[in-house]
Amino acid sequence: MNRQTFSVAQFGTRLGTRAEGDTARGVLLAAIEAMPPDGQLLVSLDGIEVLSGSFADELIAKSYQLLVSGLYADRTMIVGAPSTEVTEGLDDKLTQRNLAMLCLQNGRSSILGQLADPHRETLSLVIDRQSATAKELADTLGIPPNACHQRLRRLVDLRLILQERIGDAAPRTQYRFRSIL
Amino acid sequence: MREEPPGAKGRAIGVQLTIHRIEEVIALVRDEGRRHLDLRSVRFADPYGLLLLHLLACDEIEHSRPLHIVWPDRTPVGRWIHAMGLPAKHGRAPSGMSPNVRSALQPITPIEDEAGIIDLVNRFDARLAERYPLDDAPRRTLIRIMIELFQNIPQHSNATGEIVHPRGIAAMQDYRDALILAIADNGIGLRTSLSLRETDVVDSDADAIDAVVLRGLSRFADPGRGKELQRIFRMVRSWDGTIAVRSGSALLFHDPERGADIHDVAPFPGVQIALVIPQRIFGVGEVDEVPEDRFNEPNE
Numbered sequence: 458m459n460r461q462t463f464s465v466a467q468f469g470t471r472l473g474t475r476a477e478g479d480t481a482r483g484v485l486l487a488a489i490e491a492m493p494p495d496g497q498l499l500v501s502l503d504g505i506e507v508l509s510g511s512f513a514d515e516l517i518a519k520s521y522q523l524l525v526s527g528l529y530a531d532r533t534m535i536v537g538a539p540s541t542e543v544t545e546g547l548d549d550k551l552t553q554r555n556l557a558m559l560c561l562q563n564g565r566s567s568i569l570g571q572l573a574d575p576h577r578e579t580l581s582l583v584i585d586r587q588s589a590t591a592k593e594l595a596d597t598l599g600i601p602p603n604a605c606h607q608r609l610r611r612l613v614d615l616r617l618i619l620q621e622r623i624g625d626a627a628p629r630t631q632y633r634f635r636s637i638l
Numbered sequence: 639m640r641e642e643p644p645g646a647k648g649r650a651i652g653v654q655l656t657i658h659r660i661e662e663v664i665a666l667v668r669d670e671g672r673r674h675l676d677l678r679s680v681r682f683a684d685p686y687g688l689l690l691l692h693l694l695a696c697d698e699i700e701h702s703r704p705l706h707i708v709w710p711d712r713t714p715v716g717r718w719i720h721a722m723g724l725p726a727k728h729g730r731a732p733s734g735m736s737p738n739v740r741s742a743l744q745p746i747t748p749i750e751d752e753a754g755i756i757d758l759v760n761r762f763d764a765r766l767a768e769r770y771p772l773d774d775a776p777r778r779t780l781i782r783i784m785i786e787l788f789q790n791i792p793q794h795s796n797a798t799g800e801i802v803h804p805r806g807i808a809a810m811q812d813y814r815d816a817l818i819l820a821i822a823d824n825g826i827g828l829r830t831s832l833s834l835r836e837t838d839v840v841d842s843d844a845d846a847i848d849a850v851v852l853r854g855l856s857r858f859a860d861p862g863r864g865k866e867l868q869r870i871f872r873m874v875r876s877w878d879g880t881i882a883v884r885s886g887s888a889l890l891f892h893d894p895e896r897g898a899d900i901h902d903v904a905p906f907p908g909v910q911i912a913l914v915i916p917q918r919i920f921g922v923g924e925v926d927e928v929p930e931d932r933f934n935e936p937n938e
Contacts, residue, residue: 471760471781474789476752507778509785510869514862542775546782549869553861 460497462537463488465516466504478515485520494530497637499561501537502544510546518550521558525616533616533637536560536569544569557615559638566638572615579608583618584636590623591634609634651675655683655715657818657882657912660690661889661903667694667705668904675729676708683715685746685809685820686882686912688722692746693805693824695728697907700803705729714738722746722809742811743769749806749821752792759784762810762819769812773921779873780819780915784808786866787821787911795825795908797834797857815917816879822910828885831857843886844900851883851890852898870913880914 465472468481489498500517502508517536524534536558538544544560551558551570558569566584568577582594595605612618617637624631651663655677666672695705707729710716717738723745744765749758763781766772791806806823829846833839834857840846849855851871856864867883871892874881880893887905892898893914 469756471756471785474752474755474785475793477756507781507785509782510866511786511789518862542778549865550862553865555861 459493462499462501464501471507473512475511475515478512481516489529492532497533499537503539505543508543508546510549513547514550518554538562576608580612584638588633588635651677653681655680655687657686660687665904674706677710680710684818685811689807689820689822744810746807746809749788749791755788770922776920783870791823794831795823798826801825817915819913824908843888847888847890874913877919882912884910
């Protein structure tokens with residue numbers, strides 16, 4: 458995986474106002490654009506003492522909204538945080554925007570923002586397996602394939618997993634779903 | 639507004655200039671037309687009362703109705719008000735009275751533009767840290783609260799550009815078992831701010847406070863905006879603290895005993911907010927004895 462780290466601490470340790478977050482977002486988006494089409498940006502909150510909801514919204518949540526809109530191809534973005542406290546404001550703002558991001562903390566992953574429990578369950582399974590088809594996941598979860606496919610569609614839309622075409626067998630195109638961690 | 643009633647000049651303001659009693663002073667000036675405020679009987683004041691008095695006096699000056707304020711005598715509260723930096727244009731301190739600089743935690747401080755917010759927050763935090771060894775996590779929470787509340791002034795208080803002399807001020811004080819943070823502006827207020835929305839327009843100041851503080855609305859359609867005052871309200875409530883949010887002719891007041899209530903008050907421009915946070919939240923125990931040089935006389 459082609460992962461690069463973007464340090465939020467470059468803007469200070471106590472962050473910040475909306476205007477400051479807005480300015481910082483230009484730097485973050487430039488970093489996303491500079492990555493290869495399948496690259497992943499780890500937005501690191503190491504060294505941050507305070508991250509206000511306003512700054513987090515302008516810098517991270519708004520950037521993530523653009524990423525989810527498809528503006529940056531298959532690039533993905535995750536958060537790295539030293540504690541849950543520093544992500545509280547971001548968690549709130551992602552929830553307000555009906556978005557969800559993966560967060561790495563001390564080697565463990567968690568979800569920030571808004572994601573329904575069934576989707577969390579499915580995401581967790583994809584992360585465990587690293588890669589699986591919808592049928593494999595549906596069998597493990599014990600749910601109908603269509604229901605599983607809807608969950609996976611939402612996770613793909615949120616850039617929490619990636620899908621890879623594996624064939625065009627009738628009646629529909631076949632995909633594998635891949636963890637971004 | 640009525641003319642100043644005969645004999646009013648000599649009538650003194652009651653013993654408190656606080657979150658609980660400042661409305662009486664505003665009503666005296668706005669509803670009864672009182673021009674003479676005799677504060678010599680005041681024995682207790684807090685930052686919220688002081689900020690409102692400051693904005694009230696400025697507003698009256700701008701409308702060519704200057705107030706004549708007689709300061710408290712050489713009492714602890716008089717020296718504290720002096721140290722908190724109530725401008726001299728609002729009445730002179732008694733001659734020979736020195737400000738009690740040690741008593742004022744964070745004097746009245748202007749909030750002018752968004753670029754200076756973090757420096758301002760750092761200044762408030764540093765003053766607090768000089769006085770108390772606060773626990774880190776609640777201290778950081780307070781910093782987040784200050785960032786959001788302070789930036790609201792440059793972001794929202796004059797969003798229409800109609801305020802000729804916009805003012806934003808903040809102050810902070812500790813007293814016994816609580817920390818009192820006050821933020822005030824003379825801007826357009828919550829109702830006018832929400833009127834900039836295309837939907838969910840509110841009809842009154844009380845509805846505007848309800849919409850912003852209790853329901854999390856803002857003047858922006860962007861779903862990422864708003865909800866910060868709502869979060870702060872919930873946080874203070876969860877700490878068993880007290881919060882007041884005043885805008886226009888309505889005041890939301892919440893304390894642990896009575897809960898939240900929005901009621902009518904005398905009209906006044908802008909938004910004024912007070913948070914009264916128990917010091918135990920910061921890992922500071924109750925102070926049994928408050929030295930004279932720390933703050934006002936006891937609140938009776």
